[in-house]
Amino acid sequence: MRRRGPAALRAPQRSWLGRTRDAVDAFVRTSPSRFAITVFTGLILLFTLLFSLPVARSGPGTAVPLHDAFFTAVSVICVTGLSTVDMATYWSPFGNLLVFVGVNIGGVGVLTLATTLGLVISRRLGLRAKLLAASDSNPSRLHVGPVAERQAVRLGEVGGLLVTVAVSALVIETTVAVAMIPSMFAAGYDAFHSIWYAFYYSAMAFTNTGFTPNPGGLEPFMHDYWMQSWLMVGVFLGSLGFPVIFALARGWRQPRRWSLHVKLTLTTTIILFIAGAVMYILLEHGNPATYGRLDAGPTIFQSMFMSVMARSGGFATVNMHDLYGSSQLVTDMLMFVGGGSASTAGGIKVTTLAVLFLAAFAEARGTPSMEAFGRRIPRDMLRLSVAVVLWGSTIVAAASIAILQISKQPFDYVLFDVISAFATCGLTTGLTADLPPAGVYVMAFTMFFGRVGTVTLAAALAATTRRQLYKRPEERPIVG
Template structure:
């Protein structure tokens, strides 16, 4: 009987392994989406438990538990409740664990789970993780091996993801402890808040564990600098971090992806800060009462946080309409590919600008840093932008119809949800349940990624053995 029981158990595990293997082979993207959806359902159940809610014998309402689970797993940072007071220590532990799981990334997370199930990192799992380093791998066309982590290095990439997250979060947390003590917290809360803020910065989430949020650190530039560092590093993307860890002394050996990501990120950071400085320096509700130095610093902080960080030292609804629009643009762009940030990604924007520049010069191909970029990358970039714009447009229309709130506030919060940024004008916290579910779906689609979602909906790539006659429509 025991022997028979052990045989049945092995058969059950074997059947599970075979089922997962078949699903991964049929569509890695769908498998990744299912993994993320399963995590959201699990955390929704956990947040619904009475033990997760502070000071109450009942659990959180379903829409609040669902929204919090999506926001945590998708590392967004939006909330319909006061995160510092609503959840119990168990609930806060769920938030801390969830953002670190979500920060790993959709496809990389699927690879790790596949590795756990099969006890080995097979070719298919390696392909999933490799596609997380470069979304172009799910499309037909030549992809230079230097533009992504090579297949044999995927094991190193997964180890780098875990080690990098641990080391960076630990270093930032230790550096934050003096700020917490200076703010008046005891040693226990100082350590807990430091690790919490560190995780929220590196994963680009933006939750605050303490009542009052960033208010106690409004003039603590050391604390704000550490938050900016965590957000910046997390938004670069694990493939970039992996490449920098291997060859940080030799920039000439960096891949085109690494160079485009770093260059575009720095340019957007500086331009964003300049725009906020220009548009808000005389706004009495934001920077109008500050001296020149603090105004420049807060502009830099705002530029970093609108890329996907989610922390704020001012109320978003106090910004001028022009600044809200700049914030919308920065949030929509987001951070680097396979990073903890959201948005359409900086490399997508870089490819679009390179295409426009090549078209203006009459050049036959897009080029950057001595490399030619294939034209199918332009098709992919346009698809990402169109899918993202469509999701934002549909969600904005739905929220406008549900709430009847001003368009600029609705657009700001919807883009923040899509780009998993976490900044809010205050609209999200006031949403009715119907609006909460719409915003939750927007966060999910934004985090999963427009490319991954589109690939999951597509049946399978098919080769076309013929070409139709060519004809040029009038454009422009």
């Protein structure tokens, strides 16, 4: 029998593509959150470079200042909508195309985007990729791992979720754009600009960004309620979250079979929408700079429009600095809450707020567990919700202090724009556009932390997940 030499026993040499795939796979296995943040950071740096090119700026071929290019890249990829320049006139057609492409990429979501890129590299959706995508629909996986309760999206359904992400974005944006084309023609734009503006507005609505492509923004459509209604539809659907869209697409006729996440998201979203509209009607109906000059019908409609946009949409038919202080505070609260989990909206998410209220309600009743819609919510979700709110509040407080020190502007304006940046909303009092470069960078990092998500960021910063095999003696401190 012929014996094989050492050379024959040597393992075959892997190609560079195979080694790259193995390295990416190891990175994902070690820390999915860090992988997602790395992908997101890489996209921001890439778009910063592209926005810095002279071809991206309209007018003379001069380079874009670094702080403006970086801020625009972060705002685009984080689907925020804040800007330090006039988005309608500052950028060339190439720059506007970068904005359109960037918000659609950023709107997919941090973890879903990372999963999609991993799928392209590996050419298959393996178990780890499914776990990564499932964590986008349920952030608790990043914190405590798989849980026993019914999830918004089951592991076996993640492939369908990724398809839903792409299909829903395409169908919704196309539908909204086609519906808005007549409004563009009515405003006096030619055929090319009508189609381009309609698709641009549609993308900004579904991704909850709020950029406007035409000079004057929504001013030509101030009395076009058809146009504004479709903007609200796009923002509302984008803020629900892909897991909710996925569940509704599969069983919208069977609400009893909806998961707890879907029911909490829809219920809390509707409550916030109604409450916000009522508050704007009560607080702004006598303000001559906003709704005081409108009749009852337009006042109700514009209050509804503002209630939708304040939770992450970013479009506005009135100037935010003209709102009364009470209305600005209401807007601050709505922006901080934001939209649904795994959605294009930002904020701490509506399910986080729902869990906190359910915990307070359970404590008031003296019940040992949180319950909603016939389901019990584990206490780990309360810990996670408290952590999200605490980290979010800390980021807002730190950024506000820095901006106050840099700009010396009034506190209410600073707080408004900082919360808008953290919640990736895009509404502004005008403060952001007047900030010096140091303040621009602070706002940019605030947008990044808000879009990446406090849970994902915390998980990424943790080197490893420790499993504690013992319990210390219990002792209750005095609280309250």
